[in-house]
Amino acid sequence: MSESSTTATGFDDLIAANQRYAETEFTTGGFDGIAHAGVAIVTCMDSRIDPLRLVGLKPGDAKIFRNPGGRVTLNALEALVLGVHLLGVKRILVVPHTRCAMASNTEQELRERVGQSAGQDASWQGFHVVGDQRAALAADVAAVRSHPLIPDSVAVGGFMYDVDSGLLEQLV
Numbered sequence: 001m002s003e004s005s006t007t008a009t010g011f012d013d014l015i016a017a018n019q020r021y022a023e024t025e026f027t028t029g030g031f032d033g034i035a036h037a038g039v040a041i042v043t044c045m046d047s048r049i050d051p052l053r054l055v056g057l058k059p060g061d062a063k064i065f066r067n068p069g070g071r072v073t074l075n076a077l078e079a080l081v082l083g084v085h086l087l088g089v090k091r092i093l094v095v096p097h098t099r100c101a102m103a104s105n106t107e108q109e110l111r112e113r114v115g116q117s118a119g120q121d122a123s124w125q126g127f128h129v130v131g132d133q134r135a136a137l138a139a140d141v142a143a144v145r146s147h148p149l150i151p152d153s154v155a156v157g158g159f160m161y162d163v164d165s166g167l168l169e170q171l172v
């Protein structure tokens with residue numbers, strides 16, 4: 001960042017691509033924020049996951065909430081309650097995935113790897129690793145289903161996404 005500016009540098013390629021996108025591909029101008037397919041998806045931040053396309057949806061169709069591991073956190077529940085009551089969500093998919101870093105490292109391993117990258121102590125940083133993905137998925141789906149503000153009329157499913165085949169397997 002230069003001394004005279006508070007605007008970070010290094011984004012020029014992305015900004016240029018955005019201008020092309022706005023001119024050629026952008027189609028949701030004037031859309032409301034409703035999930036037009038009535039779908040919300042909670043999934044991992046993993047770059048191998050294309051949450052809309054993997055279930056045949058497109059921009060405008062769904063609310064997407066992502067975090068490391070695809071966990072139903074308090075923030076995810078907050079998003080789902082808003083989605084159900086204000087944004088047209090009728091079906092909720094919770095979608096962790098195979099070969100997830102959050103499920104293949106221990107908390108200690110992640111702290112050590114981050115600490116090595118950062119060149120400083122990272123032992124204070126929490127990472128909410130997942131010990132048993134299937135058990136975590138069952139608990140996460142139960143947390144959504146039992147939320148007092150998410151009615152039984154909303155379908156809540158738990159799925160494992162295989163990053164090598166592109167297939168979803170429903171587990172809950």
Ligand SMILES: [Zn+2]
Nearest residue numbers: 044046069100
């Ligand atoms: Zn992941």
